[in-house]
Amino acid sequence: MATQEQEKETLDSVTIRFCGDSGDGMQLTGTQFTNTSALFGNDISTYPNFPAEIRAPQGTLAGVSGFQIHFSSNNIHTAGDSLDVLVAMNPAAFKTNIDDLKQNGILIVNEDAFTPGNLKKAGFIDDEDIFAPYESRSRIFKIPITKMTLTALEDFEMMAKAKERCKNMFALGLTYWIYSRPLDSTIEWLTGKFGKKPEILEANIKALKAGYHYGNTIEAFQSTYEVPEAKIVPGTYRNITGNQAVAIGFVAASELAERPLFIGSYPITPATDILQELSKYKHHGVKTFQAEDEIAGIGSAIGASFGGQLAVTTTSGPGIALKSEFMNLAMITELPVVIADIQRGGPSTGLPTKTEQTDLLQVLYGRNGESPIPVVAAKSPSDCFEAAIEACRIAIEHMTPVVFLSDTQIAIGSEPWQLPDLDTLKPFNFKFHEDPETFAPYKRNELLARQWAIPGTKGCEHTIGGLEKEDITGKVNLSPDVHEHMTEIRSKKVDLIATKLPPTEILGDETGDLLFVGWGSTYGAIRTATEKLRNEGYKVSQIHLRHLNPLPNDLEKIMRSFKNVAVPELNLGQLSMIIRSKYLIDAKGINQVNTKPFAVSDLVDEAKKILGEG
């Protein structure tokens, strides 16, 4: 293929972002690059970023959609701080993303889209040399991607518009060439997708190959790059997003509980995928109920739980606000139901497609009365599988609603998932109560979990409800002592969950100068920062909390073994507030609410500041 030898440079890791108009196919392009890299053997981490509008006006800043891939020959835990390569399909994409490009990074733009009209839509002034400020600090390739695509497809009997739509394949082919990626998995994918439309299939393949050969031919690139396979733990892998992993986790939990899965939900970004995914699994006995609103979603789930199913509802922050009254009903009736909160930027409608960790205090405290509800958080896309199972396990074994926390970054981000050995998953330990002689609705076991007798069980007829009740019999009783006793019992029941938790895992030494305490999607960034600091000789360790209520019993002791405790969160300091009030430990917040994940470099800098060396 190559007419002359090109230099090939080997790199550890590379971060690319494809961005363009929401109709430009950037999510698809990114996904293809991801799958190819995963199959090639790199470790990968991705982060799509798209507008809240489905089709914002073409060419505008609001309509820019992006997909970021970090691929490496090492183990990686984030989608990358800054970009080695930015592919910008129009001026708006260029404008909104260029600041993330590294010094000396590669900028590839579709020259054809930089028309006066598009420049104006992106807010550039006439005759402005928009690339000038970046020429000294980046390698700019202005490529007529649209024209080249149309030329490549000259012989095809298709509408010009349809031909133009193949331009994302041209861009993909070009990046494949730069990073020495094989084309076959994308060709295979195209064949599966367009098998019944041979013309479109051929056009896409032609555009992909044209992009690949273009890189080879024009000699503009001084060298190509190679990112070798990563040393990955042996096993079988697939690429997975957090929302997919939650859905599969719920199905797994349903098998472990030997109860059918019922999901009552209302569509909301970024949680909708879970309902959509589970709707595909009817043949697994999954019942999906798209309710009339958020309230009905959880109401139906609570009804299904009363009826003896593994019941879940999925939502985001605004939906939690609506579900709160029902969460309290599940709490006081002590019924198992999992409420998955896929957090997004708030407050109010806020930033529906952006990421934040701002619902922690809402799920812990956003209800009337004393209302303890366990909270479990996932730390990465693939971790959602185990975290979802854990949430269901706690719900059923302890007879309580449980909140499962994820966020946009995890929900739509993806990473390779080492597929678990399903035989090692532990069945849930519970059974329905069927003996009328020993039955009382609020009679409890050693974990304080109440007896669960489902309608249809002869002789165990009983009524539950939201009014205060006395223990054991469950009879309505509003007297002072009963209320105090029940309040304490409900609180103690949640505290007892901590006795069942494994010791908290510490990355690094058990003592030192600084301990990062994190939760949720910040795991990868904190872990990478911890590794960097340790490599530089700092005595830094990391713990990452799966359980936010109850907190692990060994947490205080671990924190007290470090001179400093830092709590990085994508909020204004929610977990740090809890740690400070609960343990009287001077935890320092590292906080960010700019809709972006933490940059590793920022965490490193903040840690150094805390250590007095920043």
Add this chain to the structure above:
Amino acid sequence: MSQVQELTKADFVSEGDVKWCPGCGDYAILSSVQTVLPTLGIPKEKFCFVSGIGCSSRFPYYMNTYGFHTIHGRAPTVASGVKLANPDLSVWVVTGDGDGLSIGANHTVHMIRRNMDLKVLLFNNRIYGLTKGQYSPTSEQGKVTKTSLYGSIDNPLNPLSFAIASGATFAARTNAANPKHMQETLRAAAAHKGTAFIEIFQNCNIFNDGAFAKYLNKDTKAEENLFLETGKPLLFDGETKGIIMNLDGGKPKLSVEEADPANPGVSKSGNKFLIHDPSNEDHTLAYLISYLGSISDPENPAAMGVLRAVNKPTYGEMLHSQEEEAKSAKGTGSLKDLVYSKDTWTVKETAKA
């Protein structure tokens, strides 16, 4: 059914005290329900009563069955979940005019349009009782209450018209003070497959006493109640009057005309009285009948009995059949197939480890 042990009313009475106000219409409804349930041939443990909030919603505590006293307005959602989880249960929703038509109207619409297999008892007393006397969505305009000192300016809602317009496959009206009629209506609802919606006129003797007196008063009840009988003409007031339909400027309209004693089923003006057919697929006529005698139409009698009973698949049946179809098309799903689906790759021990 023969194996079902003989049940009596006492089996459905719970041991605790009933705490409604003395003289409340709710007592009669409770008693009628407890009378009808043992006759249905359904084991006691298969009944589940789900309620929201309000006086009516205390009902499950007084039934010795499975019960769930949920939150304000949301009983239809919980009941839907219970029924979908356990299709062989007989699930009853107990609600009121405030619970089911104000805070929970949204859920009432969606339960009905889906044809969830639930029996719905809506106690209509046209007042908020548990919060001590504020106007409700069924209170008449001009009603003076603690929150409408100058008279309510809200347009009232007719529960049956609301249900029928939402696509109810079964809609009926009865009166708590007429146990015989109520029990017949409850039996008809129990026999229906799908959402069976019953509006029950119920007197609140504390905050809205006498709201339904004209339907019970010896002197007026004959002209105020239009008792419906399938296949029979719509007649009332000792069969001296009946309902005819005519077109008023192209708009169908029901009117009262005097019966012609010499010509059964026909009015003195020669119009044929409507024949009651609750199984009519088209709900236009049922809607018009439901509106008769409403607060906005006080000159006419109110229809009592089953206005509509049509046979349509329930949500649960359709959900179940989709599941069965998916299983027969794809085979029963296994977790392993789901986890180890396409697009996996294997990293071998030897690979650079």
